[in-house]
Amino acid sequence: GAVVSQHPSWVICKSGTSVKIECRSLDFQATTMFWYRQFPKQSLMLMATSNEGSKATYEQGVEKDKFLINHASLTLSTLTVTSAHPEDSSFYICSAKTDKSNNEQFFGPGTRLTVL
Amino acid sequence: GQQVMQIPQYQHVQEGEDFTTYCNSSTTLSNIQWYKQRPGGHPVFLIQLVKSGEVKKQKRLTFQFGEAKKNSSLHITATQTTDVGTYFCAAPGGGSNYKLTFGKGTLLTVNP
Numbered sequence: 001g002a003v004v005s006q007h008p009s010w011v012i013c014k015s016g017t018s019v020k021i022e023c024r025s026l027d028f029q030a031t032t033m034f035w036y037r038q039f040p041k042q043s044l045m046l047m048a049t050s051n052e053g054s055k056a057t058y059e060q061g062v063e064k065d066k067f068l069i070n071h072a073s074l075t076l077s078t079l080t081v082t083s084a085h086p087e088d089s090s091f092y093i094c095s096a097k098t099d100k101s102n103n104e105q106f107f108g109p110g111t112r113l114t115v116l
Numbered sequence: 117g118q119q120v121m122q123i124p125q126y127q128h129v130q131e132g133e134d135f136t137t138y139c140n141s142s143t144t145l146s147n148i149q150w151y152k153q154r155p156g157g158h159p160v161f162l163i164q165l166v167k168s169g170e171v172k173k174q175k176r177l178t179f180q181f182g183e184a185k186k187n188s189s190l191h192i193t194a195t196q197t198t199d200v201g202t203y204f205c206a207a208p209g210g211g212s213n214y215k216l217t218f219g220k221g222t223l224l225t226v227n228p
Contacts, residue, residue, distance in 0.1 A: 032214055103149065103208065104161045107160065109157070
């Protein structure tokens with residue numbers, strides 16, 4: 001149980017285009033989902049926290065107009081990187097928790113974004 | 117905001133040697149979690165420690181939470197090549213008990 005999927009697993013796009021990444025909880029309802037980015041050989045940096053049906057809470061320094069988050073249901077959250085630039089190239093990982101998971105976060109497999 | 121310092125950044129050992137990674141916080145933590153990320157993979161939850169002085173074991177892994185709940189350690193006895201990966205500690209922070217602040221991680225490599 002507690003499986004989280006992400007799609008796509010990797011994407012290459014041209015500078016200026018937008019990319020949507022989906023995060024799904026497959027066998028549980030995720031009351032809260034988190035979006036992280038991870039640069040090579042670095043730690044996970046929390047970008048935003050999203051709760052179903054409400055606006056995402058962004059961490060300081062993360063542009064909400066550039067990283068659009070939609071948590072439309074208890075099993076799906078999407079992150080759209082708008083007008084992507086090479087510096088947005090990174091590993092984006094989502095995680096999900098439930099009210100019953102005792103703070104444990106279940107991570108998706110991640111999406112590697114490369115912006116040319 | 118919440119900061120968790122983790123050392124060492126890298127550790128290379130011979131198979132069979134022990135390994136320890138440490139995390140420290142300047143503030144008292146309500147709990148601390150440990151995750152493992154294999155190369156090319158995603159973080160996988162290992163354990164959560166909540167009580168002061170708590171010690172938990174998972175086979176060759178021993179997790180400790182300090183008496184003051186400001187530090188924690190993960191110790192692996194007799195490492196194996198399957199232990200390779202980055203070990204992160206993570207603590208709640210930012211005013212929310214749900215958000216996690218991750219340490220920088222310790223990359224463990226094991227020479228067979």
